[in-house]
Amino acid sequence: MTVEYRVEVADAHAHQFRVTLTLSDPAPEQRLSLPVWIPGSYMVREFGRHLSALAARQGRRPCALRQLDKTTWVVACEGRTALTVSWLVYAFDTSVRCAFLDARRGFFNGTGLLLRAEGREHEPQGLTIAGLPRGWQVATAMTPVKVNAAGVGRYEAADYDELVDHPVELGTFWRGRFEAGGVPHEFVVAGALPGFDGERLLADARRICATQIGFWHGGSAKERAPFSRYVFLLNAVEEGYGGLEHRASTALIAARRDLPRRGMEAGGGLSDGYVTLLGLISHEYFHTWNVKRLKPAEFTTLDYTRENYTELLWFFEGFTSYYDDLLLLRAGLIDAPRYLRLVAKAASTVLATPGREVQSVAQASFDAWVKYYRSDENTPNATVSYYAKGSLVALALDLALRSRPRSRASLDDVMRALWARSGAAGGGGMGGGGITELDILAVVAELGGRALADELRGWVHGTADLPLERLLAGLGVRQADERVGFAVGLGLRLAEGALTGVQVKSVLAGTAAQRAGLSAGDELLAVDGWRIRRLDDALTWIDRRQPFELLVVRDQRVLTLRLDPAAGRGPAAIQLTPVAKPPAAALARRRAWLGH
Numbered sequence: 001m002t003v004e005y006r007v008e009v010a011d012a013h014a015h016q017f018r019v020t021l022t023l024s025d026p027a028p029e030q031r032l033s034l035p036v037w038i039p040g041s042y043m044v045r046e047f048g049r050h051l052s053a054l055a056a057r058q059g060r061r062p063c064a065l066r067q068l069d070k071t072t073w074v075v076a077c078e079g080r081t082a083l084t085v086s087w088l089v090y091a092f093d094t095s096v097r098c099a100f101l102d103a104r105r106g107f108f109n110g111t112g113l114l115l116r117a118e119g120r121e122h123e124p125q126g127l128t129i130a131g132l133p134r135g136w137q138v139a140t141a142m143t144p145v146k147v148n149a150a151g152v153g154r155y156e157a158a159d160y161d162e163l164v165d166h167p168v169e170l171g172t173f174w175r176g177r178f179e180a181g182g183v184p185h186e187f188v189v190a191g192a193l194p195g196f197d198g199e200r201l202l203a204d205a206r207r208i209c210a211t212q213i214g215f216w217h218g219g220s221a222k223e224r225a226p227f228s229r230y231v232f233l234l235n236a237v238e239e240g241y242g243g244l245e246h247r248a249s250t251a252l253i254a255a256r257r258d259l260p261r262r263g264m265e266a267g268g269g270l271s272d273g274y275v276t277l278l279g280l281i282s283h284e285y286f287h288t289w290n291v292k293r294l295k296p297a298e299f300t301t302l303d304y305t306r307e308n309y310t311e312l313l314w315f316f317e318g319f320t321s322y323y324d325d326l327l328l329l330r331a332g333l334i335d336a337p338r339y340l341r342l343v344a345k346a347a348s349t350v351l352a353t354p355g356r357e358v359q360s361v362a363q364a365s366f367d368a369w370v371k372y373y374r375s376d377e378n379t380p381n382a383t384v385s386y387y388a389k390g391s392l393v394a395l396a397l398d399l400a401l402r403s404r405p406r407s408r409a410s411l412d413d414v415m416r417a418l419w420a421r422s423g424a425a426g427g428g429g430m431g432g433g434g435i436t437e438l439d440i441l442a443v444v445a446e447l448g449g450r451a452l453a454d455e456l457r458g459w460v461h462g463t464a465d466l467p468l469e470r471l472l473a474g475l476g477v478r479q480a481d482e483r484v485g486f487a488v489g490l491g492l493r494l495a496e497g498a499l500t501g502v503q504v505k506s507v508l509a510g511t512a513a514q515r516a517g518l519s520a521g522d523e524l525l526a527v528d529g530w531r532i533r534r535l536d537d538a539l540t541w542i543d544r545r546q547p548f549e550l551l552v553v554r555d556q557r558v559l560t561l562r563l564d565p566a567a568g569r570g571p572a573a574i575q576l577t578p579v580a581k582p583p584a585a586a587l588a589r590r591r592a593w594l595g596h
Ligand SMILES: [Zn+2]
Pocket: 283, 287, 316, 317, 320
């Protein structure tokens, strides 16, 4: 091997990994650089800021190192003697995007740890994991070459892209296995409470995986899933939620209380928290096809040094968000009324976002680097989530396809046609699979007609609300208004607690709260002269439709503001229910869609 990395625990209490790179036949001016972002999470994170103690030598001769920019170094080499470079990485980020190390657990993505040997990215890359505390195991989807029973030892990747696309979990974790679609799957859980029901999690994850492999490849006997092994890495914490997709694995973070417990759910339904976790598992697994292989054309060659822009996250994140819960329904893990509650929640989230009238989902995709991933108090007024609205675009497109007379096409056919058309299916390699918006529109035109493709383009590039109520009615689902809470209706997003009091997080544009002059960061003290602990408490002494006086603290100054609920427009919310006896055609379509 000519590009060889070694990762060791340098000091767990100091949260430091030591990394050593050995490079045969280095260039005279060998450049080394650390990515500034991790694919799948569209934000420049400057991983180089956690790197220190960089040193280089050839044999016993120290080599001069020069830093070119925030993330690139050049090493002056002489002759062909192998170059050895070592450095430390501070790792204390609990998210799925960076790296973490303490005396209990380690985790890393190669993007945060492994300097790229420029010019050598396309050669095979070796990774040795060593120097771990006694009893620790290793879990990763990277190909093991020589490892012991705990997974400690040497792994190999075909190139740098692959090397950094396999996150690694270290520590003493729970691990279980199952098979789906003929593919071995491993599920690793760190940090679970005693009583965690691993068998239940395996059984439910297996149903999700089998359903998805069937979704993409069910129609063809000769097709197989495009990976030979898959690993779920789940870190259970007190508070947290998130996931990041990779080519043959995913790193997940979830609240411990949302994991299944032994003895739970005898007779009752699944908890909302567990359904959320199953939705996350389903979401990240769906990405194994949709974004890791079928991908924006812009992502066929990744640039690790800067932002990689695409207008298509509404498709790759939004459509994945549509299918994550829908496939829970198809896997038999939730029923149709519960599924419709999840859809109504996504639709209500979008309706509570004034930014939907400011930004299209195509613009939101392009701007993800500075908007969605850099959210602040103004985010709901300035941007729309390409996840939530993207999932509604998928829903609208699916319903429109299913509503066409004498057609049996659905969004499933669009996804599979794109998979076939993109070349992602061919050979199982990671190089192809790039598509553009024109590919999506062409497939929709083929399956649903030119007019529907034009309509889709309008949904994606426009800011009008989607015609969901009409489309849902055609499939026997009724949309009704859901009453929103008092604070929400005024346009306030609050953090309320006995200790913190009532703090304004965001003020929605065009609402009564904004017209009254409220701002993010304000502390709300009293309504009409009476102290409040929660804003809704005031409803016991005021009429929710009448103006009231609000005592507010901003930067230690006490202000009196008059808030007239009629002065602005509050966000709407909806609920969805299956119609009891819809017309026969609508019922047939609903059964094909929801099995209900
Ligand atoms: Zn996603």
